[in-house]
Amino acid sequence: MxxxxxxxxxxxxxxxxxxxxxxxxxxxxxxxxxxxxxxxxxxxxxxxxxxxxxxxxxxxxxxxxxxxxxxxxxxxxxxxxxxxxxxxxxxSKNDLAWGEFDDMLARFRVVLASLPTDIPVREALRRAVIAFNTFPSEEVPFHRQRMWLLLNVPTLVAHSTLRYAAWRQVIAEYVASRSGDAPDALRPQSVAWACLGVCLATYERWLREEDADLTALLDESFRRTGAVFGGDRG
Structure with missing residues (x-):
């Protein structure tokens, strides 16, 4: 095909x-x-x-x-x-497929920094990831197109490791700021990897279901896996 x-x-x-x-x-x-x-x-x-x-x-x-x-x-x-x-x-050509990712990553940091510090980390991550993946209706088809390419084209899959690392670092730094750990400590890094896994699994399901709403699927995924991200403090 x-x-x-x-x-x-x-x-x-x-x-x-x-x-x-x-x-x-x-x-x-x-x-x-x-x-x-x-x-x-x-x-x-x-x-x-x-x-x-x-x-x-x-x-x-x-x-x-x-x-x-x-x-x-x-x-x-x-x-x-x-x-x-x-x-x-x-x-580069690879960067064209990612679009305005750097700007989105900067906004991701701002969203996390603006969230109340008295909510559980898992709730903060759920809100921030949903905000990161919220697009105007006219942009959604292009985001579907983008994610299909990023998850299926070998060259882009390889290049994505760099982008995913930058995304995970934002998560790790936020978790570290809440837990008192260093960003490269096991806990922040584990949570960051878990967040990425939840998102990638959700993207794949979203691409299989043409009428699915990405933010609703992400909300479901994070609520079902909330225990992975710890208790009220994190």
Whole structure:
């Protein structure tokens, strides 16, 4: 089964070949903060103007053509921008699949830091992970597409270890701040790994059930496995 056929089976509501997710014209910020006005390319395609638009375009191409068979040059051409401009947004092809992960990770830290300190750690983690995985309705199909690629494309699976490590570190640092342990101590690291396992298992189920709500599944998963994360103090 081709990647495109498999994706259509998992998320038939996503329009891959139509206009949904099409990039739009606007302004791109170049080196030194200078604004580079982007108009339509010679082919008439509207140029990509944001990290999100570029990532959406790349996701669609990865699904249609296969990740390994899609080149950075092809993505840049489809976006109506140059290769160098594309790399100002994303340092590698692998990073295109992850979208705005660094910004999401920063928000994840903020959410955890803003939670009351008198709630159990397991409850804080449940709330924060659900917030991390809450997207506008128009973004959900792209997130499904992204997670399918990250969990099924060998190159991306390998690259994901770096991203997962960064995500786990946020969890470990929060748990350490609540428990008094060092972030690299066994307890914070074990909780971080457990959180990742819960999320990955939930993502896989979500991808199998096209009508499932990710946040509802995560809520169920964390409530069912709450004992893994300890008592009221942690």
């Amino acid at each position: 081709t990647p495109s056929a498999e994706w259509k089976r998992i998320a038939p509501g996503l329009v891959i070949d139509g206009r949904r997710g099409e990039v739009a014209e606007g302004t791109v910020t170049g080196d030194g903060g200078a604004d580079v006005r982007e108009s339509r390319s010679r082919s008439g395609r509207a140029r990509a103007t944001t990290h999100g638009e570029l990532s959406h375009l790349a996701l669609r191409m990865f699904v249609e053509r296969g990740f390994e068979r899609t080149t950075v040059d092809e993505i840049a051409a489809a976006a109506g921008i140059g290769r160098r401009t594309l790399f100002r947004y994303f340092p």
